[in-house]
Amino acid sequence: MLAVNFLLLAAALFAIGVYGVIARRNAVMVLMSIELILNAVSLNLVAFSLMTGAIDGQVFALYVIAIAAAEVGVGLAMVLMIYRNRKTIALDELSEMKG
Amino acid sequence: MLGAETVELTSGWFLENAWLVGLIPVIGFAIIIAFGKKLPMKGAEVGLASMAVTLVIAVGGAIQWMQRTDAADGAGKEAGGLLQAFGRVLPQATEGEAKPFIDPVVTTWVWWQNSGLEFGIGSSIDGLAILLIALVAFISLLVQVFSVDYVRGDRRYTHFFAAITLFSGGMLIMLMAENMVQLILGWEIMGLCSFMLIGHWWEEDANSRAALKAFFTVRVGDVGLLVGTAIIFFGANQWAVDNLDSNGFNIAAIQAWALSGEANTQFLLWGAVALFIAAIGKSGQFPLHTWLPDAMAGPTPVSSLLHSSTMVVAGVFLVARVYPVFWEGFNIGTGGLSFIAIIGAITIVIAALLAFVQDDIKKVLAYSTVSQLGYMMLGLGTGAWLPAVFHIFTHAFFKCALFLCAGSVSHSGSHHSFDMKKDMGGLRKKMPITFTAWIVSTLALTGVFPFAGFWSKDEIIDNVGANSYTFLMWVGLGGAVLTAMYMTRATYLTFFGEPRGAAAGEHGGHDDAHAEEHEMEHVSVGAPEPRSLGAAANAHVDDHGAGHGDDHGGGHDGGHGDDHAGPHESGPLILIPIVILAFFALFAGFANPTPLASRFGEGVELMKTYVEPRATPVVAKEFLAAGGPGESASLVEFVVVPSAESGGEGGEEGAKKSGCGFDAPESGTVCFFPSVSHAEPKFTKILLSLGVVAIGYAVAIAFCIAFYGRRNKHLVGLTERHKVLRGGFLFLKNKYYLDALYENVIVHAVAHPIAKFANWINQNVLDATVNAVGIGTRKTGEWVYDNIDQKIVDGAVNGSGRAASEAGHALQPTQSGKIGQYGALLFGAATVGAIVLVLVNVS
Numbered sequence: 033m034l035a036v037n038f039l040l041l042a043a044a045l046f047a048i049g050v051y052g053v054i055a056r057r058n059a060v061m062v063l064m065s066i067e068l069i070l071n072a073v074s075l076n077l078v079a080f081s082l083m084t085g086a087i088d089g090q091v092f093a094l095y096v097i098a099i100a101a102a103e104v105g106v107g108l109a110m111v112l113m114i115y116r117n118r119k120t121i122a123l124d125e126l127s128e129m130k131g
Numbered sequence: 132m133l134g135a136e137t138v139e140l141t142s143g144w145f146l147e148n149a150w151l152v153g154l155i156p157v158i159g160f161a162i163i164i165a166f167g168k169k170l171p172m173k174g175a176e177v178g179l180a181s182m183a184v185t186l187v188i189a190v191g192g193a194i195q196w197m198q199r200t201d202a203a204d205g206a207g208k209e210a211g212g213l214l215q216a217f218g219r220v221l222p223q224a225t226e227g228e229a230k231p232f233i234d235p236v237v238t239t240w241v242w243w244q245n246s247g248l249e250f251g252i253g254s255s256i257d258g259l260a261i262l263l264i265a266l267v268a269f270i271s272l273l274v275q276v277f278s279v280d281y282v283r284g285d286r287r288y289t290h291f292f293a294a295i296t297l298f299s300g301g302m303l304i305m306l307m308a309e310n311m312v313q314l315i316l317g318w319e320i321m322g323l324c325s326f327m328l329i330g331h332w333w334e335e336d337a338n339s340r341a342a343l344k345a346f347f348t349v350r351v352g353d354v355g356l357l358v359g360t361a362i363i364f365f366g367a368n369q370w371a372v373d374n375l376d377s378n379g380f381n382i383a384a385i386q387a388w389a390l391s392g393e394a395n396t397q398f399l400l401w402g403a404v405a406l407f408i409a410a411i412g413k414s415g416q417f418p419l420h421t422w423l424p425d426a427m428a429g430p431t432p433v434s435s436l437l438h439s440s441t442m443v444v445a446g447v448f449l450v451a452r453v454y455p456v457f458w459e460g461f462n463i464g465t466g467g468l469s470f471i472a473i474i475g476a477i478t479i480v481i482a483a484l485l486a487f488v489q490d491d492i493k494k495v496l497a498y499s500t501v502s503q504l505g506y507m508m509l510g511l512g513t514g515a516w517l518p519a520v521f522h523i524f525t526h527a528f529f530k531c532a533l534f535l536c537a538g539s540v541s542h543s544g545s546h547h548s549f550d551m552k553k554d555m556g557g558l559r560k561k562m563p564i565t566f567t568a569w570i571v572s573t574l575a576l577t578g579v580f581p582f583a584g585f586w587s588k589d590e591i592i593d594n595v596g597a598n599s600y601t602f603l604m605w606v607g608l609g610g611a612v613l614t615a616m617y618m619t620r621a622t623y624l625t626f627f628g629e630p631r632g633a634a635a636g637e638h639g640g641h642d643d644a645h646a647e648e649h650e651m652e653h654v655s656v657g658a659p660e661p662r663s664l665g666a667a668a669n670a671h672v673d674d675h676g677a678g679h680g681d682d683h684g685g686g687h688d689g690g691h692g693d694d695h696a697g698p699h700e701s702g703p704l705i706l707i708p709i710v711i712l713a714f715f716a717l718f719a720g721f722a723n724p725t726p727l728a729s730r731f732g733e734g735v736e737l738m739k740t741y742v743e744p745r746a747t748p749v750v751a752k753e754f755l756a757a758g759g760p761g762e763s764a765s766l767v768e769f770v771v772v773p774s775a776e777s778g779g780e781g782g783e784e785g786a787k788k789s790g791c792g793f794d795a796p797e798s799g800t801v802c803f804f805p806s807v808s809h810a811e812p813k814f815t816k817i818l819l820s821l822g823v824v825a826i827g828y829a830v831a832i833a834f835c836i837a838f839y840g841r842r843n844k845h846l847v848g849l850t851e852r853h854k855v856l857r858g859g860f861l862f863l864k865n866k867y868y869l870d871a872l873y874e875n876v877i878v879h880a881v882a883h884p885i886a887k888f889a890n891w892i893n894q895n896v897l898d899a900t901v902n903a904v905g906i907g908t909r910k911t912g913e914w915v916y917d918n919i920d921q922k923i924v925d926g927a928v929n930g931s932g933r934a935a936s937e938a939g940h941a942l943q944p945t946q947s948g949k950i951g952q953y954g955a956l957l958f959g960a961a962t963v964g965a966i967v968l969v970l971v972n973v974s
Binding site: 050 | 726946
């Protein structure tokens with residue numbers, strides 16, 4: 033039962049993150065949503081680790097946190113550059129990559 | 132077993148490396164062809180150097196061969212303790228001692244190998260091979276020295292030396308052949324080079340025709356060589372494999388097979404016939420001799436080399452080499468009247484008669500060569516192996532000398548003419564050295580006492596008689612008379628009497644006044660006189676090669692510089708070879724003076740001791756068809772069987788019809804040579820042949836003085852007045868109509884219908900086929916283009932391109948550039964994937 037609660041929380045967090053990625057226009061908000069998704073995944077890993085008693089999942093969670101920090105750093109830097117060039121961080125208006 | 136005795140034989144570097152004599156001229160040829168024109172002497176030095184090195188190796192080999200023979204004989208005779216100390220196993224000296232068989236020194240590399248059949252390329256040196264190798268190397272070197280001056284200024288000087296070097300190389304490769312395939316190789320190289328050399332001045336139509344004629348006539352004989360080799364191979368192979376661990380290409384195995392008594396007589400007979408046809412073609416024997424006189428179209432050094440030691444001797448060598456096949460195939464040993472002897476005898480007479488009606492000095496010599504080759508064949512055909520081989524040896528010297536003298540005369544005496552009647556006469560005072568050499572060589576050719584030809588030709592005649600071919604002996608003597616007569620005629624016309632034409636200082640029938648001018652050269656070329664072919668071409672070449680400068684005169688050793696001043700003696704480069712050859716023409720006979728043997732012992736008969744293979748049975752043991760790379764393979768275990776039947780040398784008195792060649796050798800032993808008999812020289816016979824020659828000379832000299840000198844009215848024009856004589860004259864003048872027969876009858880009757888039929892086939896069958904195929908191909912091509920290429924291939928290419936393009940356009944909207952949309956798609960896909968995963972795992 034305990035594990036199910038963790039997994040439900042993680043699923044909720046994941047869903048909120050996905051919604052944020054898809055619906056938000058602000059790039060910073062999208063990055064924050066991605067963080068939510070990653071944390072949901074980390075929570076899952078820890079929950080399964082707890083269930084099975086193996087330590088691997090928790091170690092992985094630590095790795096995910098570290099890499100997420102790096103990813104956010106890169107992401108924020110890109111957002112900053114975009115803002116400097118275009119004076120906006122609204123993702124709707126960044127459609128140069130349109131095919 | 133068999134009371135066999137072992138004799139260990141010595142060898143030596145030269146004997147084991149004799150294969151170099153074949154390789155060096157070939158390398159020399161390649162160097163001359165590749166770099167000759169850049170060298171200071173235009174390639175001549177390479178040719179001379181290769182021949183000099185070859186000569187050194189050949190002479191070294193000859194000396195070591197003699198040592199080898201001496202060692203074996205000495206071991207047999209003396210049984211000295213000294214030799215035993217050197218580790219020799221000595222046989223006991225036996226009564227009526229049989230000399231041991233001296234096996235050849237074989238050095239081979241594997242050339243070809245297939246399904247157990249293996250043959251090598253390399254050298255197999257025995258007395259016959261090393262004698263002729265040394266002879267060829269010596270003659271070739273002298274001829275090349277002669278050529279340096281004689282051919283100077285020729286536009287294809289370098290090519291001349293390249294071809295003549297390869298020509299000698301071909302002969303050397305043939306001489307040292309250990310198997311029939313290598314023999315054919317050398318034989319064909321020579322055929323090719325003779326074509327190149329005879330057609331050296333191919334701009335003249337007649338010269339290229341002569342070259343073609345020589346090539347094709349010899350090819351007719353070559354078919355015999357190939358067929359004969361095949362017959363012998365199929366006959367001998369099984370026996371050779373069983374008994375000698377060899378195969379049917381190996382010459383020694385063929386010799387042993389022929390004498391084994393187990394050989395199939397049909398194979399022997401037809402093999403011998405086919406091989407002799409090859410010899411007929413190459414050695415200019417009776418029906419196929421017509422190419423030899425035409426071969427005079429080549430430069431004189433070529434004629435000289437071709438007629439003395441190479442090419443024409445190849446056929447005689449072939450017969451001498453596989454002599455047991457002929458011995459058994461034609462029953463020579465039992466006195467059968469062989470094909471070889473008949474052809475030889477016919478050739479002697481008809482060629483000698485033809486020599487009478489030739490005006491071209493070189494053609495007289497050419498027919499003389501044909502006639503002398505007839506003597507060699509006559510000797511071989513009647514069991515006189517040794518005299519025939521000896522005659523090859525002596526003939527090479529004096530015939531080469533005669534040709535070089537003719538070359539010297541035309542070079543310096545008659546302004547490049549070879550016509551004795553028009554441009555020669557009275558040259559003996561102008562060209563004393565050439566004249567002396569000519570006389571010495573003529574005396575040698577006609578067989579006058581101390582000269583070389585006496586010892587060899589009279590030996591042939593004597594042995595023919597001794598082997599009870601009495602009629603053929605008289606034919607030989609008749610030939611000797613004819614030889615004396617036609618040589619007298621040629622000598623008289625060239626060196627005696629009044630100078631005529633160019634020999635009198637006239638050039639091409641023009642005044643001497645013209646001769647002083649340089650334009651003379653052009654006049655000479657355009658001279659209206661019909662000249663001999665070689666001469667015309669020679670003058671032609673001279674015109675181009677010499678150019679217009681005065682400066683070339685100095686470079687000609689006095690040859691051309693004062694050429695226009697009339698006849699004079701030739702330069703040293705021409706005279707030295709002639710003098711050396713004349714010296715040998717004088718003394719070469721003492722290499723085997725059989726009539727002296729009774730006085731000085733058999734030791735004086737060098738040829739008999741060192742060249743003639745011993746007819747002694749040998750125990751057949753290991754027979755190595757081919758050694759390892761460069762290994763010298765031992766032919767047989769060195770074992771002789773000094774049994775009573777070995778005959779030959781042993782039984783001098785009467786009981787000669789036994790031993791090798793008569794009885795099958797005991798099982799386990801093989802013979803390599805039949806025990807030929809040697810005639811006892813008799814004083815009366817010598818007197819008879821000398822007397823016959825003297826009569827010939829006397830008649831001919833008297834006739835010449837009467838006919839050419841005093842212009843006796845009864846004799847001059849006799850051939851025009853007397854019907855029978857005129858008929859004979861015309862018959863000879865037209866060379867027995869053999870050329871006409873070949874060209875008009877055979878070529879027309881056989882070749883023309885074939886050519887016509889071939890043409891018809893060509894036009895109607897082949898062309899139709901080709902056209903049909905062409906049209907069919909075009910139609911198919913068009914159809915393929917229209918349907919397969921345009922529709923299927925292009926369709927596939929275009930279709931795939933279009934499909935990719937359409938798919939791209941179709942998917943274009945998804946690349947909206949909107950992050951949200953991308954994210955939605957990503958997560959939608961992830962969701963779908965997750966659902967699938969769950970479903971798969973749950974169920």
